[in-house]
Amino acid sequence: MRLIFSLIFLFLSTLALHAEEVGTPLKADQMRENLKEINRFLEDSNNIWMKKYANFRAYRNIVAEIESVKERLSLFQKRSKTLANQNEVATLERRLETLEKQRELMQEYKDNPFKELIQPLERGEVASVTNPILIIQAFSHIRQSKQELETLERNFESLKRVVESLKTKEALLYELVVLEGIEEEVMEYKETQNALGELESTQNIFSTTLGLYRKKVEEQTQRLTEQIKAQAVKAVYIGVAVLLLFVLALLMKMGIKKYIHDNERIYTANKIINFANLTLIIFILLFAYLENVTYLVTVLGFASAGLAIAMKDLFMSVLGWIVIVIGGAVHVGDRIRVTKDGSTYIGDVLDISILRITMHEGITLTTYMENRRAGRIIFVPNNYIFTTMFANYTHSGMKTVWDGIDFTITFESNHRKMVQIALDITKKYAKGYTEITRKQLNRLRDRYSLRNTNVEPRAFTMLEPNGIRISIWYQTNAYAALTLRSTISGEIVDALLAEPDIEIAYPTTTVRAPKEPLPPSDGAIPPVHL
Structure with a gap:
């Protein structure tokens, strides 16, 4: 086995x-x-x-x-x-x-x-996400x-x-x-x-x-997400506050339009409301997102010196705006004249902002004789009030100004009669403006020292090389001086042509013929003088 x-x-x-x-x-x-x-x-x-x-x-x-x-x-x-x-x-x-x-x-x-x-x-x-702008950066970092x-x-x-x-x-x-x-x-x-x-x-x-790295990304994502949520909630609160300020400003403007009927006062009040509203919004944003106010003050202190030099015109314009608003030299609706570098502009003030005055050029004697243009929008920096000739035609409620018409008559004319005719015509058309001016000047006596308040039309007679110059002065509408000037000028011409003893003087040339010579004794033909 x-x-x-x-x-x-x-x-x-x-x-x-x-x-x-x-x-x-x-x-x-x-x-x-x-x-x-x-x-x-x-x-x-x-x-x-x-x-x-x-x-x-x-x-x-x-x-x-x-x-x-x-x-x-x-x-x-x-x-x-x-x-x-x-x-x-x-x-x-x-x-x-x-x-x-x-x-x-x-x-x-x-x-x-x-x-x-x-x-x-x-x-x-x-x-760290400390303001809404950094939210975009945080999202980008998380995504990357x-x-x-x-x-x-x-x-x-x-x-x-x-x-x-x-x-x-x-x-x-x-x-x-x-x-x-x-x-x-x-x-x-x-x-x-x-x-x-x-x-x-x-x-x-x-x-x-x-x-x-996975743990680091998770930690950063969690931290940034929480900060983004906090900034979003904060932005919502700030947005609600800003919206309430806008609504409050709108209600105040509606109330002003309802209870105030003076356009100038309405404009000024709206400007004040806008400025106050903007200031409050800036302060809200600064205190909401500025972590260290002392740091801002330090930075502004160092930056102000350089900015004052580099932005001199800008600061001067802001200072000029303060002077204009507080001093009341110019208001919206006033007719002003500004001269700069040999050019003159006359117009109505449309707006006064922090940096410039906006004016609408009117049809005036200046535009007729010099500019040959009108209707332009002119921007005048506020700093011009310190360095440039500024004229206000309608300051402190004044609505009229002096205007004059000059014309010359011959020495042989009846100048006294012509002066009276011109005064009568001027008083007829300027009567309403004369009364308005008298009332306005009486109101200005409380603010200014006015010595001569005579506002009646005036006539002046001057000797000129080619005749007698008559200058007529009268009160007219500051906003439409050229219209009344045209009307009075036409009436004076018509009246002057109707008077036989008054003639307008203008540049002329007188030619006198030479004396005729005695005829020659021998019967010769006398010479012809051309």
């Missing part, structure tokens, strides 16, 4: 040994097919990790070859200077120079070839941080796949080396071990870096 069992065991062992010998080639072929699949993945052009490692390995090979060439070069330089040795030295020097240039080009792979793949970009610390984290996570996943493939390749090569021991496979196995060791070390570092 024991003999039978021994024979059976021997048969089965022989059969198993034969089956193993037959199956070994089949198993090796399958492993090599698997290795081809793994190598296709590792050698793919999109596999950035193996590319980096290949460059890193090439750099190390170059460094090792440089050391080998240096040793050989040192050895040949010590030998005798034969022609063969000199040629070898020259060859080694050229080779060393080439290798040095290659090493210089691949310097980025000296330490860590995977640094740009495993380390996040340095963006610096984001500032999340994108960077997603990129690192993708890199980490791709590295894991590469490491797993290298581990599989190492196991397959190990089995092939054990089974067959082919030298090429042994070399490939060692190279795979080196690559796996380098990438596994990188994976461990990357895992730690990624974990720390």
